[in-house]
Amino acid sequence: MAAAIVLLLVVFGLASEHFLTLTNLKTITSQIPTAIIVAVGMTYVLLIGGIDLSVGAVLSLASAVLAVALLRYHVPLPLAILLAALTGTAAGLINGLIAAQWSLPSFIVTLGMMEAARGLAFIVTDSQTQYVGDLIGPIRSASLFGVSAPFLAAIAIAAAGQFVLSHTAFGRQVVAVGHKEEVAYLSGIAPRRVKLIVFTLCGALVGLASVFHTARLSAADPNTGFGFELEAIAAVVIGGTSLSGGRGSVGRSLFGVLVIAILGSGLAQAGAQEPAKRLITGLVIVAAVILDRYRRPGAVA
Secondary structure (H helix, E strand, O other): OHHHHHHHHHHHHHHOOOOOOHHHHHHHHHHOHHHHHHHHHHHHHHHOOOOOOOHHHHHHHHHHHHHHHHHOOOOOHHHHHHHHHHHHHHHHHHHHHHHHHOOOOHHHHHHHHHHHHHHHHHHHHOOOOEEOHHHHHHHHHOEEOOEEHHHHHHHHHHHHHHHHHHHOHHHHHHHHHHHOHHHHHHOOOOHHHHHHHHHHHHHHHHHHHHHHHHHHHOEEOOOOOOOHHHHHHHHHHHOOOOOOOOOOOHHHHHHHHHHHHHHHHHHHHOOOOHHHHHHHHHHHHHHHHHHHHHHOOOOOO
16 A cells, blocks of 8 residues: 555656645645544444445534534534534444344445435535634644644544554454454354444544534535545545455555545646546546455455
């Protein structure tokens, strides 16, 4: 993955003289904190063999709650951030409860949540973009040694996610449930409990990501987040997490996010039109899925 990123940087650096400038690299780092945080949650979901199609809509809803709390009810910024995080957590908890309690496919459950959350986002905002401006400025402008605070926070969350996955009993339980749920159950693991925690965690991370998303745009748009779930899944799969569950890494998902971000920025710098950008990105995603097929034990050519 590191080699792929270096290759992309070299190719796009040769294609555009502006790509490897400090300004463009700072732009990329300011755009990806949301994707990194959501990718952490999506990695855990895919590891248990699930999928969450609601992250884009929940991001929009949590962003709407944050903006309306600031603008309409004049609540302090820390409380508004907490409300956004709780909104995402509640959505994830509902996903987990329904999927685990009734053993329903997470694809269907989160598809329903996607529609419900999107509708609520329009209701909360009265179908209007909410401009928060300087009310969330402290988050947008915060930095450390010239690096944006949201980016550093996203990296810290990714590091914590990888630590939990690699060095805790819960992390091993997540992998075990995704690898073989029946075997995990017979080993004394409660798959339903693990699924509930994972979906709740994913929702909480989406709620937190909405804060950085709103800060970057200085606004909450009920239309935001369309297709974001596909971008998150693509980044995680490109990073090597198996769609079948039981194998993956938060660290590698971070590399997947960087690949998607660099690819998008590089194509834009090279003058590619939106249809061409979508085509190339789509081909990269399909190639990653095919590669995932051959990574699996027992895969045949």
